[in-house]
Amino acid sequence: AFHKKAGLRIEDMVRGNWVHRKRRNFRAGIEAGISCLKRAYGLARCTWRGLDHFKTYVWSSVVAYNVVLFTRLKPT
DSSP, rough: OOOOOTTTHHHHHHHHHHHHHHHHHHHHHHHHHHHHHHHHHHHOOOOOSSHHEEEEEEEEHHHHHHHHHHHHHHHO
């Protein structure tokens, strides 16, 4: 599920198949979120200069992504 060192078996990294599946699915979800932020919200490259501007750029993209996600949720 996560990057493994050469020679280290999956069985040595996790205690069972359930843990391995959970870690694999968690990583897949994270990768999907990063991919969406890169494709739809322009986080592939930051054109704003400086650390404060970079933080603002990332923050605004993540907030926009979350707003879209919350608006797509069905009201219960």
